[in-house]
Each structure stands twice: as C-alpha cells, then as structure tokens.
Amino acid sequence: MCGIIGYVGENGGDTAVVDVLMDGLSGLEYRGYDSAGIAVAEPSIAVRKREGDISALEEALHGGKLDGTAGIGHTRWSTHGPPSDVNAHPHTDDETRVAVVHNGIIENYRALRDELEAVGYRFESETDTEVVPHLIAAGLEDGLGCEAAFRQAVARLEGSYAIAAVFAGSETVYAARHESPLVLGIGEDGHYLASDVPAFIQYTDRVIYLDDGEFARITPETVTVTDDAGTVVETSVETIEWDADDAGKSGYDHYMLKEIHEQPTAVRQCLRERVEELERSIAVDSLASLSTPERVQFVACGTSYHAALYGARLLRERGVAATAFLASEYDTDVVPVDSETLVIGVTQSGETADTMGALRGANTVGARTVAVTNVVGSSAARECDHVMYVRAGPEIGVAATKTFVSQQIALVLVASALTGEYDSQLVSALRDFSGQLQTVLDESAAQEVATAYRDAGAYFFIGRGHNAPVALEGALKMKEITYKHAEGFAAGELKHGPLALVTDETPVFALVTAGSKPTKTLGNVKEVQTRGAPVVAVTDGCSDVEQYADHVLEIPETHPTLAPILANVQLQLVSYWVAHELGRSIDKPRNLAKSVTVE
Ligand code: F6R
Secondary structure, three states: OOEEEEEEEOOOOOOHHHHHHHHHHHHHHHHOOOEEEEEEEOOOOEEEEEEOOHHHHHHHHOOOOOOOOEEEEEEEOOOOOOOOOOOOOOEEOOOOOEEEEEEEEEOOHHHHHHHHHHOOOOOOOOOOOOHHHHHHHHHHHOOOOHHHHHHHHHHOOOEEEEEEEEEOOOOOEEEEEEEOOOEEEEOOOEEEEEOOHHHOOOOOOEEEEOOOOOEEEEOOOOEEEEOOOOOEOOOOOEEOOOOOOOOOOOOOOOHHHHHHHOHHHHHHHHHOOOEEOOOOEEOOHHHOOOOOOOEEEEEEOHHHHHHHHHHHHHHHHOOOEEEEEEHHHOOOOOOOOOOOEEEEEEEOOOOOHHHHHHHHHHHHOOOEEEEEEOOOOOHHHHHOOEEEEOOOOOOOOOOOOHHHHHHHHHHHHHHHHHHOOOOHHHHHHHHHHHHHHHHHHHHOOHHHHHHHHOOOOEEEEEEOOOHHHHHHHHHHHHHHHHOOEEEEEEHHHHHHOHHHHOOOOOOEEEEEOOOOOHHHHHHHHHHHHHOOOOEEEEEOOOOOHHHHOOEEEEOOOOOOOOHHHHHHHHHHHHHHHHHHHOOOOOOOOOOOOOOOOOO
C-alpha cells in the first residue's frame, strides 16, 4: 500500500533532500505501488510525479534540480482513480502553496470535494487525497497559519490516513496520523518521517512512533508531537535493532530468496530467552500475566491467517476452545466474545486494516487482546493489551516467508506458555529446529521439482491436521508469485469436490509427516495418482509415500508439531523457483501490496 517519506535537513549538499526522498521511496517499494512522486518546498514548491516505478520518476528528475531543505515523497497504490501521472501524489492546491501526500482512504472525500468545487476550487485528479490541499488552502485564505490550516483540514477528514504536507517557503514538514502508520526518524543532520523504518534506516536508527490522533512538526532542528488539541505529547525515542544491510538483498537475486534463507536465524531470534533447554521450560515474558483463557479467537489475514489456523489447532490440542477467524469476517455481533475471551491478532506488519478492525472490535466489547507481530511499535503492538514480537527482522519481499515460519514458532510458544502444556521432546526439538531448517535449505530438491512442473496447468496442495494450513499456505505462495492457479485443501476434502479438477496436468503436493495422519493422506495420494496426477510428496519418511510419488522433497524428522513448518519451507522454495523460471516479478507481484492498510 502507499508509502510516505518526509525529510527536513541538510544531508550533505544542495540536492540532498531529493536524494533522501528518492532513497526513502526505494526503501518503501516493498509495500507495493503503481506510481511515485516527490515535492520539495522552498522557495516555491516543485513537484515531480510519474506513473510506473521509481525509475520513471528518476527520469523525470533529470530535467532540473530541485532545491530546498524540506520535502515529501510518496509511493501510490491506487484506490481512487487508476495509476496515472495526474493521480500520483503529491497533490497541491490551485496556487501550489501546499503539497500533500496521503496513505489511507478519506471516506467523506466526495462531500468535501463537492463543497470545495462549489466555491471554486479546481480538482485535477480522481483521488480522495486532493481534497486535503484544497482544504488547507481554504484555511490559508481564511488567514490561518500553515499549522493551523493543516490541523483544520485534518479535522474535517473521516476515514484512515497518514498525511504529510509541505508549504512553499517553509522548512517544516507537518504530519498527522489516524489508523495508518507513521514513524519519525531522529537524524544527525535532519529529521525524517515515513510509513515504515526501511525508508530512512540508512540515515538513522532512532525513531519515534506516532499514535493515532497525533500530529508531528519536523524542522531541521526540532521534532514536536502534539495531540489533536495541540498539546505537546511526551514521546520516547526507540532504537531499531536492525540496520540497512538487514534490509538489503545481501547478494541474493530476490528478497524472497534471501528471506527464505534467513529462516534459521529468524527462528533462533524468536526462541531467544523464551525456551530454556536446561530447565525444559517455555515462557513468554510479555504474556506472563495471562492465565489460561477460557476461549481464544485468532484474527488474521492471508498468510498470517494460515499461521493462526495452526495456532488455534495447537491450543485445541491443549484443551482450549480456540478458533481462527479471517479478520475481515470477524464480527463481534455474531461471535461470542467477552472479557473471558483472549483475541490474538496475528499480523506481520501490525498494520493490516482488516486485522486492526477486528482487534479494535474485540477491544470495544471488553476482550483481552494480544498482538503477535513482527513490527516493533506497529499499531497492533501499541493497541493490544499484550504483544509478542516474532523477531523475524525486516521482511521486504511481498510474499511472507520468514515471518510465517516465525509466526508458527511464536504460536507454539504462545500455546505452550498460555497452557503450561509442552513436553520435553518439544523443547529439545525447538533447540534443534534452526539447524534442521538449514538442512532443508541446503539439501532441497525444490528447484528440480519446479523445473519439472513449471508449465503445469494448476497445482494442488493437500495435508491433514497441522499440515492443512500449510497446504493452504503452499497454494497461496504459488498463486501470488507465479500467477498460476493453485489450491490447497485439507486432504480429506479432496474427494468432496476438488478431485474433479485433478488430471495428469495438475501436480499434487502431498504433505505426509508423522503425527498428521500420514496413512490417511497416503490414501488421498493414491486417489490422485489413480487419476494420473503427478505427486510430489513432502515427507519426513514416516510412511511409504515415496513409492507412490513422482518426486520426494525430504525433511528431517522432528517433533510432529514442528514437521509442517519444515515442510512449508520446501513449498516456499518450489514456488520461488517456478516463479523464477517463469520470469515473474517475485518480490513485487502484480496487484499486491506488502502492508494492506485499507479494508
Ligand atoms: C502473502 C502475504 C499476505 C499477508 C496478509 C496479512 O504472502 O504476505 O497474505 O499475510 O496481507 O498481512 P499481515 O501479516 O501484515 O497482517
């Protein structure tokens, strides 16, 4: 979804603002976008914006230097109006006194636009955002100063937004946040604001997270945060634990492949100080005050929902009534939820609008909430009663990989910590798990499988028990980065309909691991094999599925609870290599965004 960058300062030369803004846009590319633009203020506002990727904007900059000490930039993921130069941000008022970038959706923009057009303001774009500079201009015309005009305009908006604005002749960037992320960066030579830290991590690792309803004013020397009444808010400066190298590709062709290979490290980080092998204990400090809940409801989307399905099953195994809901379908009017219910939001970004909506709904009816998230200081982390960080490190590839594995491991810990139920074999298996992930990565035959089936008509994934969510995830990964038809099923469901789709052109990936009813899944393998489908077995050797499979992707033996997590890595690699062979845009698949901040 859209990304915002803002900068004020002297970062080493008179074109520095533009450089910082362009670096910032590159750091936000992972969020997904279809156009990009920047505005630099002082003495007058200069705007450059282009449909397409950042290289198109770079070309547009060749025409002339943009001077100034303050600027804003934006990557746009279209909602109102198609991708085009005109609809790209920043947007300005008629007289280019102010330039604005926005992430989110202004729900009352139609009424505001009608009102503004009726008194003579002219709109150029189809965006909801363009009402903001005109509203600000109206304030300026009424005699307000820049900040007052900005605040007055923001007060008129309904919906979700992170907004940044610069004014002609000013060294200040103004910003406001409501249900869309904004973080401030405190640098040596200036100050930054952005939708996410990768936008400025190469310049500073010191950050302040804005809360909903807060405003920020940054100048080269000062950073001021105020509430909606204008009262100065005390903020704390946090230090980011990763650096620009962590957010780079480290020699891999794609972020996705790098992130798949970072999984052993991600898991070690997730387990750190939470699993004590000597004492054979599992504890999560941030959840220590929680007793075993009567009822647990997970809310999540996409890949995180698949992790939530896995987590719910883990809790059910331990005797807790746990259900996973698609966050967009979670409705406290129809779901029994009360103060005895623990609602766990699983969200990599901590900003997904559907998940945040579900968590806020749960909060309103008095449930206790937990965020299982990767992003420190994210909305989910700040708004939930408890937070458990999965500590996967920055994930830039749009397709979630290392964060899924970290979420699954985190949920093993959550289920164990909430119920006090785990066996010593699980503790030992967790100790060995990172090494086993490395073995899968080192020895995987996924690339050969991908070459064999790159032209298949469709791909099916089946598994039972803990493998069922991994089958769904295998299919999701395949479709999002290869653009090919893929479906995942609980293996038992195959014969209730999907089997009609199975032919000799549809490879079936069967997850057959100890503890997840391997014999029954083997029965399903025979069903598809009889219909001529090629079979790829992902297995720990717990059955004789090898005899019925055309290809085998092996995983080491581990605790039955953890085997699906290893199996998933094989599926990630197959999808990656199919997409690679098909020449797809692996890190930025078409139409998708990393952080989905609209409902
Ligand atoms: C798929 C993917 C998405 C996200 C979903 C939720 O690879 O990444 O399906 O899992 O958009 O995002 P988060 O976890 O940030 O809430």
